[in-house]
Amino acid sequence: MQALRPTLTPDEANAYFERRLRADAWASASNVERGQALTQASYLLASAFTFHASAYEDAPDGSRVWHESVLAALCEEALWLLERNPTQFPELLALGVVHAEAAGLAATFDRAYVAPLVCDAAKRLIGRLADFEPVEDEGYSFASTPLAI
Numbered sequence: 001m002q003a004l005r006p007t008l009t010p011d012e013a014n015a016y017f018e019r020r021l022r023a024d025a026w027a028s029a030s031n032v033e034r035g036q037a038l039t040q041a042s043y044l045l046a047s048a049f050t051f052h053a054s055a056y057e058d059a060p061d062g063s064r065v066w067h068e069s070v071l072a073a074l075c076e077e078a079l080w081l082l083e084r085n086p087t088q089f090p091e092l093l094a095l096g097v098v099h100a101e102a103a104g105l106a107a108t109f110d111r112a113y114v115a116p117l118v119c120d121a122a123k124r125l126i127g128r129l130a131d132f133e134p135v136e137d138e139g140y141s142f143a144s145t146p147l148a149i
Contacts, residue, residue, distance in 0.1 A: 004056070005046035006066045006074050013038055016075045025082040033082065041077035041122075045070075048118045049130035073125035080119035 013034065017023040026034065057065045066074075116134075123132055 003046040004051045004064075005042050006051075006056075006070045007042050008038065008066070008071050008074060010034060010038070012071065013075055013078065016072065017079070020075075020079075023079060026079050029082050034078070037078035037081045038074065040081055041074050044117050045074060045077060045122060045126075048134070049126060049132055051130040052128075055126070055129035067129055069125045069127070070129060073122035076121040076125060077119055080121070 010031065013026075017026045020026075029037065051070070055067050055070050059065050118132075126132070
């Protein structure tokens with residue numbers, strides 16, 4: 001079964017951002033960057049949420065009409081991606097390293113600290129319209145000696 005992926009047109013996104021406070025990253029982005037942000041945000045939301053039937057309607061013409069909160073979440077995620085690159089956090093934090101020792105060569109890892117790829121605003125806007133399914137590593141945390149990253 002294919003994941004449901006919310007999408008919207010650049011014109012729809014522009015209309016949202018015309019009404020949004022502090023959307024400077026969207027306003028200063030090129031049309032190509034805006035399109036890339038919307039596409040990446042769409043795929044991230046589709047992979048992070050299982051949408052309930054209340055999140056959309058299927059129109060008589062076969063098109064899908066998404067709930068306004070889902071579309072707002074898509075815009076917020078796109079803006080968040082334009083404002084930062086969530087994959088460029090410090091390398092040790094991205095790996096989940098929360099403690100390291102040099103002399104004893106020990107390290108403690110906690111995947112809960114891995115950089116999130118879905119912004120809090122998107123999670124809140126979608127709310128009860130979907131189940132959020134974060135990627136879980138088996139065990140979430142573990143210790144390793146010697147330090148091997």
